Amino acid sequence: MFQVRIHGRGGQGVVTAAEMLSIAAFLEKKYSQAFPSFGSERTGAPVVAFCRISDREIRLREPILEPNALIVQDKTVIESSHALDGILEGGYVLVNSSIPLSSCPKNVSLRCIDATGIALEYVGRPIPNAVLLGGFAALTSVIKIDSVIDAIKTKFSGAIAEKNISAAQVAYEKISGEN
Amino acid sequence: MSNFPLGNIGGTPTVQSDFARPNSLTGGHRGCQGCGEALGARCAIDAAHQTTGGKILVVNATGCLEVFSCCFPENSWSVPWLHSLFGNAPAVATGVAAALRSRGQDSIRVIAQGGDGATYDIGMGCLSGMFDRNDDVLYICYDNQAYMNTGVQRSGATPPLARTATTLPNKSYLGSDPQTGKNLPEIAMAHGIPYVATASIGNIRDLEQKVSRAINIRGSRYIQIHVPCPLGWGYPTAETIRIARLAVQCGLYPLFEGEYGKLVGSTPVEEPIPVESYLRPQRRFAHLFGKNVSANAVGVLQNIANGNMEKYRLNWEILDA
Amino acid sequence: MFHQLEGSQAIARAVALCRPGVICAYPITPQTHIVEGVGELVRDGHLEHCEFINVESEMAALSVAIGSQAAGVRSYTATSSQGLLHMIEAVYNASGLELPLVMTLGNRAIGAPINIWNDHSDAMSVRDTGWIMLFAETNQEAVDLHLQAFLIAEKVSCPVMVCVDGFILTHAYERVDIPSQEEVDEFLPPYTPRVSLDVDDPVAIGAMVSPDYFFEVRYLAHRRQMDSLEIICCVAESFWKKFGRDSGGLFHEYHTDGAETIVVTLGSVAGTIKDVVDELNASGEKFGVIALTSYRPFPADSLKNSLKNAARAIVVEKAFAIGIGGILFQEIELLMKNINVKIVSVVAGIGGRSITKSMLRECFLNKNSGENVFLGLNEDIVAKEYVPMKSHSCEGNVP
Amino acid sequence: MPKPFATVLETATSLGNNTGSWRTMRPEYVNELPPCNATCPAGENVQLWLSLAMAGKFREAWEIIMRDNPFPAIMGRVCYHSCEKTCNRGLFDGAVNINMIEKSIGDIALDSGWILPRVTSSSGKKVCVVGGGPGGLAAAYFLAKLGHHITVYEAHANPGGMMRYGVPRYRLPSKIIDAEVKRIKDLGVKIVCNKKISHLKDIINDFDAVYISIGAQVASKSDTVIKKGSCVIDAMDLFQKLEDNPADLAHFGKKVFVYGGGNTAIDAARTALRLGAESVKIIYRRTINNMPAHETEISDALMEGIEILCLRTINTVDGDQILLDKMNYDEEFGILSKTGETEVWQVDNIIFAVGQTLDTTFFDGISDILISENGAIEVDRNMMTGATGVFAGGDIVPGKRSVTNAVGHAKKAAKGIDEYLGGASEVPIVKNAVAHFKKLNTIYFKKDKRTNILRPLNLSFEEILPSYTNDEISREASRCFSCGNCFHCDNCYGHCPDNAIRKQQNGSLTVNYDHCKGCGICAAECPCGAIRMVSEEK
Incomplete structure (x- = not known):
């Protein structure tokens, strides 16, 4: 079972990111489960969402304390929400940041990507969730980029979908380039 | 509308500009960035606190204000505060006032407050009962025009043609049905209670004056404060005050006062603006400016605004012309 | 057809497939997305001939549904926690009038203190109102139970409440099979009311009943609900034949044959318990699980039959009655009073407190724990905050 | 019995909750450059003294002005107030009348006899200032305050330069000049009049540093043919005679023509009127809206009945007749051409006001002083010429020519000279962004027109333009938006x-x-744009 925790702020599409990730896994005929941090997500407040991906039916109903992967949509929450706590050895950390992180946990493959910049450029709005999923697919290869694209289509439509898709592809190429 | 700054430049200094203001709702609360309701609450309760020398008890209905201001271990209130349920705040306040009367402590004033959901809908029965008995309570409704805490569902205060989670527009449906909705200030006045007023955080000086006038009146009083919500209405968080001003300037949110059921005054609108300049910056009205939307969609709201201008005599020039 | 859907949206689609004629919507976390979802299906034309009503409170929500059901139209609403209690008068009224309403309950704690997270205190507070109460373990079962609920309700002529864990299920995205409209139409025939307000056949519904007959009316209601145990089973069977899934019915057993300890529980926590039981059994233990679906009517006999061979029964529940303790625990203990099975009450997950695998494993392995366990309770806070009553005098002003 | 756990809370415990972690942008109070400060040639902190004036603190306001400009009363009469052109209030309901406020405060200072604190320090260094005009006197003022020993050499009988000889008395009475110059003398500055220094080398060795501010005295040539016996006078000579020996102008003519389009031409025309001329006509080669003179000057002249004949140049002056060529001006490409038509006018006097050029003989033979092709002396950031220790400013260096610019140059030069003489080197201050109109939220200002002073028709040489009353000063100053700087609203x-x-x-x-x-609400609702939102990511 592959467990992912996504950190960010209310209004940045953190919950939608977890949902899209679970849809992408579903499209690859896998079992997946996504759920928010069950709080009242106030605009700006730190927020967490979770996603489990597995080949067997997922029955477990507990929070994810030791994730295999972390997506940080807004690096300013790293400190206040202890976003990097509990990451498993050999895990993956994808951070939305235009500059490298000052500190990061041991033997974990960490990547930074300016998802907000890419989102602003391709989508015109600073919502980084679809972009980061593109990066996530490249970093972990737990899901394919095509499934991410199809998942984006379930959440957005028309021009907005196309823009998010191209943004996700840019992130995918960028991260796979770095691999 | 005297929109001088809040300090002593131009107008009389407001309570909010006083360095020693009570700060009834203080920092660290969990309201969204740019929350109009948090500001409205501080302004209203501070004004009441200042007028009565701090002799106020506050009863709060369930809702955004209650959830983000008091969740263990964080309490943002600096005044005595009681939260019971969603729909019973007016009745609970009646009880608090009765207790004070029984102890002969009439100098302590009781304020009940809630959002538009608690006031227009689920608490309407208790509110009407309180007015019916003319209980000595000032009810303050923070009107952000939908159920924001549960994710922007329509309430009785949702304006015509607005998008909410339960009034999603599509090809044939343009948002909240203009034939529906309540006018609570008018309903309150119909109860013949001593004082009813509408106010806005776009004009805090006007708001404070109305609260301190109301707090000194005995019997039931109702003040409704327009408090824009960046999340629910869809505009940048920094524009909360600007949006509030535009609502009043275009006539869709008339500021007026009533006593014993009769209109006695209104805050004049010096330079009225078309409703479009108030609607366009908000995503909840974006669908009215879509491609294949007929022009008279905005016309419906403009007629309402024009009606308010006349009914509440908001702009003397227009009326005299 | 399989979809990856949020629990609330899956339920909304299931309800729409049952072709309700009137839907009442009032927002309350965590069920709001359900009524919003159904509302959208109505507005986008997927669900025709359905009136979607935005009401002003939960009392209004159920009252509108009572009115529409009494007027002969299949009606539905959803609520949670405080909203359920706000409509409590109408809850009793609906069952008293034998109206086959269906309502989803997004389980959430009851205040004060106000709490928006999951537990079963709201369901437990209405267990004696005469509604049939079905608990869903997964979002798939939540979909299936809604399809069965309308059928059960209309067969028994008694309202059915489908309990779905707030946030944990309502807000969880999972793989769910949503049947086609044709399949559901074959399974669930159109609603033909036994009695309704009809100008051609006028009747008075809701008469006052004096002491001479009231006792019988209430007893008949009880008898009807006990008989519905059998209907719940056969509806579940016909559902299994139609859709190929063992959803619904009275309860589901998991590895109970030869189990020394059987864990009895309700709702989504059963999933976590099954994972723990698998791990324990793999290391030589003998554990089984009973996940109760039909809580009311209470399947006493079948439960007794399934538990009698076990040495110990651990009742894990997400609610407890202040002043007495575990609720399901009392019912199971009463059931097994003259059978030599040790019954342990485990109260956990109150007010959204997480129930983790490690907590459960430690509790299950503790063979000699007391009879009443409050799992996950913060003992330090209790020690600090509890002030024994005897420390201040209780005499009145008697000298 | 202790309070119930968790459901009952003490007041304001939320203050411990750091919601600051929610920020992605943070508000910061800034001090942006008000447009008036940015454009003032003398670098005055206009906004600061306006805020003091608003509060009725006229003495403090005067002291702030004096820090950058020793001539507030003179400025109020002659400065072309470029600050008012860029005043943001101009885009709202009319610029703040900064000029009139400065004049009023300057006058109060003179009436109340406010004096400057005595200079206590003494650097022991001697500086020579050549030219007692606005630039020279200002340089002397700034340097004296820095403790240097200053000697000013002035060619004319009285100090003041263009202030005295370039501006007629009805606009700038000499008693105002004398009063403001006296303050500079009281600082210990020695002013030697009727002392024309003809060449730099005459004085270079007697002083530790030299500041040349001799102005552009030579009248520019024009290609008009002037026959003998014609009654032609240059505007500068006219004003100089008016000041030093008015008797020469006793029988000034009735029909007077003035040739030129600048402020000097207007002043000359209005002076002619006051000398008894019955008709005064200004001849200007291009169209009226190209005239370099300030609009208020032109409107005053027209009000006094002076005519302006545009699109005409003087071909020849023959005795009491002048031959004018009618001109055609292509506005788009700025090309002036004769139409071939001509006009003849009877004339008693003609005053030439076609601008001044520099007399560079003062620097002949000094190689390292560079002179640009239009004759201006090249200077560096500290106004030092090519020759070390020799500084220059005012009309003789590149840049706009005005009394205020001269003061600006003098202030820069004084810092340069002080540094040159071993004083503290000036740390270059980082100029903040200018507070433009769009950064303000003017909804908080009530529309209220500026208080304009009636300009009655006055054909005498007396100045009768009144100043603001004290209340009018405060009222007008309170219209200042305080752009880019918090005014505690x-x-x-x-x-x-x-x-x-x-x-x-x-x-x-x-x-x-x-x-x-x-x-971002605070930044959006700040009336004067004194708060800026800055990204949290460092």
Whole structure:
């Protein structure tokens, strides 16, 4: 079972990111489960969402304390929400940041990507969730980029979908380039 | 509308500009960035606190204000505060006032407050009962025009043609049905209670004056404060005050006062603006400016605004012309 | 057809497939997305001939549904926690009038203190109102139970409440099979009311009943609900034949044959318990699980039959009655009073407190724990905050 | 019995909750450059002294002006107030009447006899200032305050330069000049009049540093043919005679023509009127809206009945007749051409006001002083010429020619000279961004027109333009938007939904970053744009 925790702020599409990730896994005929941090997500407040991906039916109903992967949509929450706590050895950390992180946990493959910049450029709005999923697919290869694209289509439509898709592809190429 | 700054430049200094203001709702609360309701609450309760020398008890209905201001271990209130349920705040306040009367402590004033959901809908029965008995309570409704805490569902205060989670527009449906909705200030006045007023955080000086006038009146009083919500209405968080001003300037949110059921005054609108300049910056009205939307969609709201201008005599020039 | 859907949206689609004629919507976390979802299906034309009503409170929500059901139209609403209690008068009224309403309950704690997270205190507070109460373990079962609920309700002529864990299920995205409209139409025939307000056949519904007959009316209601145990089973069977899934019915057993300890529980926590039981059994233990679906009517006999061979029964529940303790625990203990099975009450997950695998494993392995366990309770806070009553005098002003 | 656990809370415990972590942007109080400060050629802190004037603190306001400009009363009469052109209030309901306020404060200073603090320090260094005009006197003032020993050499009988000889008395009475110059003398500055220094080398060795501010005295040539016996006079000579020996102008003519389009031409025309001329006509080669003169000057002249004949140049002056060529001006490409038509006018006097050029003989033979092709002396950032220790400013260096610019140059030069003589080197101050109109939120200002002073028709040489009363000063100064700098209106403090702005008893305002969520309301509602939102990511 592959467990992912996504950190960010209310209004940045953190919950939608977890949902899209679970849809992408579903499209690859896998079992997946996504759920928010069950709080009242106030605009700006730190927020967490979770996603489990597995080949067997997922029955477990507990929070994810030791994730295999972390997506940080807004690096300013790293400190206040202890976003990097509990990451498993050999895990993956994808951070939305235009500059490298000052500190990061041991033997974990960490990547930074300016998802907000890419989102602003391709989508015109600073919502980084679809972009980061593109990066996530490249970093972990737990899901394919095509499934991410199809998942984006379930959440957005028309021009907005196309823009998010191209943004996700840019992130995918960028991260796979770095691999 | 005297929109001088809040300090002593131009107008009389407001309570909010006083360095020693009570700060009834203080920092660290969990309201969204740019929350109009948090500001409205501080302004209203501070004004009441200042007028009565701090002799106020506050009863709060369930809702955004209650959830983000008091969740263990964080309490943002600096005044005595009681939260019971969603729909019973007016009745609970009646009880608090009765207790004070029984102890002969009439100098302590009781304020009940809630959002538009608690006031227009689920608490309407208790509110009407309180007015019916003319209980000595000032009810303050923070009107952000939908159920924001549960994710922007329509309430009785949702304006015509607005998008909410339960009034999603599509090809044939343009948002909240203009034939529906309540006018609570008018309903309150119909109860013949001593004082009813509408106010806005776009004009805090006007708001404070109305609260301190109301707090000194005995019997039931109702003040409704327009408090824009960046999340629910869809505009940048920094524009909360600007949006509030535009609502009043275009006539869709008339500021007026009533006593014993009769209109006695209104805050004049010096330079009225078309409703479009108030609607366009908000995503909840974006669908009215879509491609294949007929022009008279905005016309419906403009007629309402024009009606308010006349009914509440908001702009003397227009009326005299 | 399989979809990856949020629990609330899956339920909304299931309800729409049952072709309700009137839907009442009032927002309350965590069920709001359900009524919003159904509302959208109505507005986008997927669900025709359905009136979607935005009401002003939960009392209004159920009252509108009572009115529409009494007027002969299949009606539905959803609520949670405080909203359920706000409509409590109408809850009793609906069952008293034998109206086959269906309502989803997004389980959430009851205040004060106000709490928006999951537990079963709201369901437990209405267990004696005469509604049939079905608990869903997964979002798939939540979909299936809604399809069965309308059928059960209309067969028994008694309202059915489908309990779905707030946030944990309502807000969880999972793989769910949503049947086609044709399949559901074959399974669930159109609603033909036994009695309704009809100008051609006028009747008075809701008469006052004096002491001479009231006792019988209430007893008949009880008898009807006990008989519905059998209907719940056969509806579940016909559902299994139609859709190929063992959803619904009275309860589901998991590895109970030869189990020394059987864990009895309700709702989504059963999933976590099954994972723990698998791990324990793999290391030589003998554990089984009973996940109760039909809580009311209470399947006493079948439960007794399934538990009698076990040495110990651990009742894990997400609610407890202040002043007495575990609720399901009392019912199971009463059931097994003259059978030599040790019954342990485990109260956990109150007010959204997480129930983790490690907590459960430690509790299950503790063979000699007391009879009443409050799992996950913060003992330090209790020690600090509890002030024994005897420390201040209780005499009145008697000298 | 202790309070119930968790459901009953003490007041304001939320203050421990750091909602500041929600920010992605943070508000910061800034001090942006008000447009008036940015454009003032003398570098005055206009906004600061306006705020003091508003509060009725005229003495403090005067002291702030005096820090950058020793001639407030003169400025109020002759400065072309470029500050008012860029005043943001101009885009709202009319610029603040900064010029009239400065004049009024200058006058109050003179009437109340406010004096400057005695200079106590002495650097022991001797500086020579050549030219007692506005630039020279200002340089002397700034240097004296820095403790240097100053000697000013002035060619004419009285100090003042263009102020005295370039501006007629009805606009700038000499008693005003004398009073403001006296303050400079009281600082210990020695002014030697009727002392024309003809060449730099005459004085270079007697002083530790030299500041040349001799102005552009030579009248520019024009290609008009002037026959003998014609009654032609240059505007500068006219004003100089008016000042020093008015008797020469006793029988000034009735029909007077003035040739030129600048402020000097207007002043010359209005002076002619006051000398008894019955008809005064100004001849200007291009169209009226190209005239370099200031609009208020032109409108005053027209009000006094002076005519302006545009699109004409003087071909020849023959005795009491002048032959004019009618001109055609292509506005788009700025090409002037004769139409071939001509006009003849009877004339008693003609005053030439076609601008001045520089007399560079003062620097002949000194190689390292560079002179640009239009004759201006090249100077560096500290106004030093190519020759070390030799500084220059005013009309003789490149840049706009005005009394105020001269003062600006003098201030820069004084710092340069002081540094050259071993004083503290001036740390270059970083210029903040200019507070443009779009950064303001003018909804908080009530429309109220500026208080204009009636300009009655006055054909005498007496100045009868009154100043503001004290109330009028404060009232007009209160129209200042205080662009880019907090004026303590408390809007930010009052509108913050998170009570995240602290106000002290003394009125100071600071952001409490523990609770500020960065919503941006304070910045949006700040009337004067004194708060900027800055990204949190460093």
